[in-house]
Amino acid sequence: MLKTRLFTAFFLLAVFLAALFGLPDFYWALLMLAVIVVGAWEWARLTNFPVRYQYIFAGVTLVVGIALLPDLWQGAMPAVQRHVLFWAMLAAAPFWLGMVPAWLLAHYKVRHKSLLAIAGAVVLLPAWLALVYLRKVSPWLVLGVVMVVWIADSAAYFAGKAFGRHKLAPEISPGKTWEGVAGAAVAVTLYGLALSLMFDISLWLVIGLLLLMVLSIIGDLFESLLKRQAGLKDSGGILPGHGGILDRVDGLTSTLPLAALYLHFPLYYAAFHE
Numbered sequence: 281m282l283k284t285r286l287f288t289a290f291f292l293l294a295v296f297l298a299a300l301f302g303l304p305d306f307y308w309a310l311l312m313l314a315v316i317v318v319g320a321w322e323w324a325r326l327t328n329f330p331v332r333y334q335y336i337f338a339g340v341t342l343v344v345g346i347a348l349l350p351d352l353w354q355g356a357m358p359a360v361q362r363h364v365l366f367w368a369m370l371a372a373a374p375f376w377l378g379m380v381p382a383w384l385l386a387h388y389k390v391r392h393k394s395l396l397a398i399a400g401a402v403v404l405l406p407a408w409l410a411l412v413y414l415r416k417v418s419p420w421l422v423l424g425v426v427m428v429v430w431i432a433d434s435a436a437y438f439a440g441k442a443f444g445r446h447k448l449a450p451e452i453s454p455g456k457t458w459e460g461v462a463g464a465a466v467a468v469t470l471y472g473l474a475l476s477l478m479f480d481i482s483l484w485l486v487i488g489l490l491l492l493m494v495l496s497i498i499g500d501l502f503e504s505l506l507k508r509q510a511g512l513k514d515s516g517g518i519l520p521g522h523g524g525i526l527d528r529v530d531g532l533t534s535t536l537p538l539a540a541l542y543l544h545f546p547l548y549y550a551a552f553h554e
Contacts (some may be wrong), residue, residue: 284520292519292528300419306349309412313345316408319525322515323400326506326526329393337397341404348409365409365540372406372537375399376495380502380534387451389509403533410536417543424475425492425539429531431471432464432493433500439463448497453504461497468493488542492535499534503527 299311320341324334348364382388390396415422440460448456472486503526507515516524526533 288520312408312411316404317342319404322524322526326510326515327396368406368409369537369541371402375402376534384501406537407533410540414540428489428492429496431467432496435467436460436464449501452501495534496531499531503530
C-alpha cells in the first residue's frame, strides 16, 4: 500500500508540474476542469445524491466550465469571465470563513439536495477559477500556494504521528491532533521565512501563509465531515492509495479562492469602476 501511495504521489506531482509550467493557458484550464468535474461527481456521491443526479451534477459543472473557457488564451480577460471570477471569489470567502466553520462546529448534516448542490458549486468552481487565473499571473504563484497546503499536510502528519496526544476534531477526523497543527504551523512559518528572505518579501507573508494553512485545515475537516456523514472512507477510488480527487484537493478548495480574492480584488474593483 505504501509503495502504491508513493508511486501515485510522485506521478501526480510530475503531471501537475509538467502541466503547470508546460501547458498553454487554455489547455491548463481544460485539464483542471476535468479534475473539477471528477470532483463534482465525487461531491454528489459524498452527499448521497441518487446516481442519476450524480451524473447530472457533474455534467452541469462541465457545461458551466466550458462556457467559461473561451478566450482564456488571450491576454485580456473577457468581461463575463471577469465578473464570474469576481463574484465566485466573493461567494467563496464567506462560505469558507463563516459557513463552513459553523457547519463543522455544529456537525450539521444538510439534507436538502439543492443546498448541497449549491455548496458543491461554491467548493469546486471558485477553486477551478482560482487555478486558472492565478496561473495567468504566474505558475510560480500557483505553486507557492499549493506548496503551503502540501507542506502543512505533510508536517501535520509527521508531527501528529510523533507527538500527537490531543485530538483536534475526534468526532470528524480522529487522526488529526493539535500537535499536528503545531507542526504544520512551524513548517509553514519556515517556508514563509525562506520565501521572504530569498525574494525580499515582507514578513507579513508569513502571516498570510499561516492563514492559508488554517483554511487548508478547514477544507480538510469539511471533507472529512462529509465522508463521515456518508459512511465513506474515501471520496472515490480513482487515485490508487489516495482515494478520490476530493481527498487530494480538499485543502486547496478552501485556500486557492481566498488567495485569488486577495490578489485580484483591487484589480477587479478598479476594472468595474472604469
